[in-house]
Amino acid sequence: MGFPKKMVVKGIKEIGHSDGNALLELLLTYKALEDGDDLDSENSYGDDNVGDTEPDSSGSTVEFLRDMSEKDEKIKSLVDMGFSEYEANMAIKRCGVDLDLCELVDSISASQIAEDIHSRNLSDHQATDRCFNSFGGRKKARLMEESKKKRNQYGGSAEGNQPSLNGSHDEPMPLPNPMVGFNLPAARKRGYIHNLPIENRSPLLPMPPKTIFEAFPHYKKWWPSWDSRTQLNCLRTGVASAKLTERIGRAVASSGSPPSRSVQKYVMNECKKGNLVWVGKNKVAPLEPEEMEYLLGFPKDHTRGLGITERYKSLGNSFQVDTVAYHLSVLRVMFPNGVTVLSLFSGIGGGEVALHRLGIHMKAVVSVEIGKANKMIFRSWWDQTQTGTLIEIDDVKSLIDDRIVSLVSRFGGFDLVIGGSPCNNLAGCNRYNRDGLEGEQSALFYHYFRILNVVKSAMARM
Structure with missing residues (x-):
């Protein structure tokens, strides 16, 4: 606290x-x-x-x-x-x-x-x-x-508060439990509700690494004793510059062994901020895109083909696949013949990759994603791994009610409506575009509520 x-x-x-x-x-x-x-x-x-x-x-x-x-x-x-x-x-x-x-x-x-x-x-x-x-x-x-x-x-008990999950105005809405089932903190600043069963959930195997050295044992050789980190910070959309890593190297090399307290403090602050790892003697570097893919649970080379800046941006805005899969694992028993999915703010396909890794067939996916780079990554992965129908829609605002009703009728309804975040820079430092629900991007989340209601109404009439 x-x-x-x-x-x-x-x-x-x-x-x-x-x-x-x-x-x-x-x-x-x-x-x-x-x-x-x-x-x-x-x-x-x-x-x-x-x-x-x-x-x-x-x-x-x-x-x-x-x-x-x-x-x-x-x-x-x-x-x-x-x-x-x-x-x-x-x-x-x-x-x-x-x-x-x-x-x-x-x-x-x-x-x-x-x-x-x-x-x-x-x-x-x-x-x-x-x-x-x-x-x-x-x-x-x-x-x-x-x-x-x-x-x-x-969200306390004052008059006029938003109702809690059970519809009562007398209790505050509880904070969600950590999403990850692997004894690691949930690092996102916001929680999301769902109506998936919570019994009989199971993690993907093999279990994801919990520490830096479990994920990257080869870095231990160069890791200084005064760097006490065992886990990394939130992954971000940008990385440390070559000038910064060079400056850190010079500071460590010229400060003696071990470095002075002030140098250690400076270096540790920069390493934590940028998730820098020790790759040689007195040498730090940011994680490679392939390493971020691994930590996030995506297949190797999932974002390959884009420029390195775009790869970092797309990965930094993604969710961790193992976490999503832990929640979706209950669908294996519920839908043995596969699912039809409406995916809002799909990003690079974290939800879809999670379903695939769980062995759940996607009969059809309607994917709504405006980012061109994200769409290219997702479409490439889909063509290589899936046999179902993929319909791509650019902008959530263009998914008007009549079009939703038409899609519900075409596919006989949706088994799963899943949504990521409409905001970029999920690590928490993009306050301009995601200020509450009124920010330039976060206001788009209102469309999730609208679309979900239309889907439920259309399916109720079927």
């Missing part, structure tokens, strides 16, 4: 760790007091190793100024995304200025969720009583009031 380690340790020492709600309440109290600068020096909980606001005793003024400049830049970026300056400041204070921007977004979201959980566990009256009766806490009362407002904003 983003609380500093020292703060958590102190809280556990004070009340133990058997009551999670009480511990969370105490941590929020610490946070409220800390935010108000009411903590004395002996109650400072910040991590000494991150987020320093003063130059160290060795006089590394340049590094300090660089960190401050980076902090200002990240605060501006977070504010541009719609977060408050206060939330941005606190996220950097908790996690450190060197953390990746998308991870800072995660930290802010986790903090909001923590406040929501806490405020749901206490009635407003109890919360106010505790706020004023513990730690002299008027600041905590203010925090609870802000939490209540956020609960109303993000």
Whole structure:
């Protein structure tokens, strides 16, 4: 949830760790007091190793100024995304200025969720009583009031909220469980609903790799001991430049063995941000497109034939095939003779590749995808692997109601309607085009709702 380690340790020492709600309440109290600068020096909980606001005793003024400049830049970026300056400041204070921007977004979201959980566990009256009766806490009362407002904003029990999955307005819509069934975090910022059965799901075999060295054992030879990464970050649509990787190599080579702490910090920040791997002595490089295909569960050379920039872009906007297949695995028993699919925002065919790897025959697929490069990749894969009917539609806006009814009549209905995201850059840094459901691209998701309703109505009349 983003609380500093020292703060958590102190809280556990004070009340133990058997009551999670009480511990969370105490941590929020610490946070409220800390935010108000009411903590004395002996109650400072910040991590000494991150987020320093003063130059160290060795006089590394340049590094300090660089960190401050980076902090200002990240605060501006977070504010541009719609977060408050206060939330941005606190996220950097908790996690450190060197953390990746998308991870800072995660930290802010986790903090909001923590406040929501806490405020749901206490009635407003109890919360106010505790706020004023513990730690002299008027600041905590203010925090609870802000939490209540956020609960109303993000789906709490205030009047006028969106209904939950069971149609009730009394409970907030629950956050989805992680999509991946392999003990790995689900890294997407948004969850998607489905009506697939959850019993008897099964993963694709062989199981996908869980660590960097499971996926790429040959990199272990060059991996420095001070690089503690075991997993990669979200895959993105762009990669580090040759100038950056050269600069990293020079910094490591000229800094001694092991490199100085400041060099390690700089290198680790860039490696995490760009998913750089060690391919030689003091040499880092971005993942190759073939390696991204492997991690995402696509067949080798799935995107080959495009320019390297287009390959990175298409793969960075794709979903992980093993994850999708885990959910779709229940269809093997339900549709032994194959399925007819309406695929919206198909991308490079993550859903279709998942069905194919599951051994589910696709009798027909109506694919809606506007990207020319994505369409070329998908069509090439289809021609090499499938025998069913493929109908391609360029723009979801052109799939008008009458055309949907005609397709339903032609194929006798659709067994599966599946949709990716209409947005590019799913890793979380494209805020301009996917701002809530009102962004330039994310607003297209309303068409999914429209199309699904038309399909259901047309099939009900059959």
